[in-house]
Amino acid sequence: MRTFRSRSTVLAATGAAVFALSLTACGGGGSDTKSAGADTPETTVSVGASHGTDANTDAAKTAGSSGSSGSSDATKASAPGGKQAASAAPVCTTKDVAISAARHGGPPSTHIVLTAKNTSGHSCRMTGFPEIQFLESHKQNVPAVAKSKPAAPVVLKAGAPAYALVKVSDGGVDESNEPVSAFSVTLQGGGGMAAVRAPGSGGIAVDPAKALTGYWTYELRNGADEF
Template sequence: MRTHHKSTVLAAAAVAALSLGLTACGGGDSATGAKDAGSASASQQGSGSGGTGTTDNGTAAAGTADQTAAKSGSGSTGGSTATGGTGGTGTKGSTAAGSTSGGKTSAKAPACAYGDIKVTAAKADEVPTEHIVLTATNTSGSACTLLEYPLIAFGPIQTAKDIPAVAKSKPAAPVVLKPGAPAYANVRVSLGGVHENNKVVKSFNVNLFAADGPAEGSIVVKAPAGGLAVDEAAAKTGYWTGELRNGADEF
């Protein structure tokens, strides 16, 4: 009976020891699992907040760079918007520069060339004829500037006398002709009546000014019906103007 009781006690002690061992093992696994779960949760929270977690160094660096770029306005989206808005190198800046540059260009039309202009002549309403009116019409597709006055040759270009301009007829600014628009110049051809210096002219040449002097080429102008009695010694021309003006264009 004593032997049986001792065996029973030893068996009970072994079972108790085994239970304690299993409990200790189970407790260790639970603690480790909780710790791992907490670390994983912290890692997920760190990644979701812009990469400030300690688990993934690459994610943290990228998150920090994005935040820095966002604050400085140099990010791919924020930077483009901010740069364009401030007019530095974005769309607004380019548009403003284009507008300024475009304004300057359109305000100054190039000088009219002989191929841009058609010139006609008409007698003034007087007897005998002492004056004609030249009309220059822009036949090109773009605006051009008529500089100074018509360079007229009543005869061969190489030998014809230069016809001087009347200073008082000079406008305040050169005439800019839009496509199809006309300009005018009053021209004295003689002092009237019969004179030994008069010569009959059926056509004559008109040249234009360029920015640095007479332009290349000339325009052949047909004289009004019956021709013109021209005295080169008495001939004078007015400047090109947008319209003929009483007083300034009378000479």
């Protein structure tokens, strides 16, 4: 895949010590179900010229620019004290984010991209990977790909998105594919479950035996998200 696109100052007689205490605490939501993208037309998220189409260049640019900003946030989170500050941010819940799905690249359609946009007005943390169940007949969650796990916590500022790449099939005509028009996504850490509409008027074809998901990240990354 290609890149998708602190204050009180306390003065002592012998010196000064500054403690940065300005982390904003924000309350998480509950586990209410949020339906995402019910009235949104189909979108194709493309990363890189060799895998995408020109029809949704703006979507790709949005993913790219958000990813660049997110990468900066990730660097800050990995700095001394940064991870501690990041882990103090509340876990994003389905009341905090709007989750949608889009096709990734052109045919054969073997992958989709999940986007979780922070609509809460405060920062929150996306934990782990999306727990996805595509079909009622297959209750187990889609397995996660370990190499896609980011090095630093994914903390979303208000209005910022996180992405997760999801493989739905190998694109073969002889696969045991089943049509999926909507599916469930559960956010780890007590974030609750959301019903997500599959992209396209006819939904997507899913082979449960081949389905895989990546971790939530600020952007889709070369290498780590190739599965």
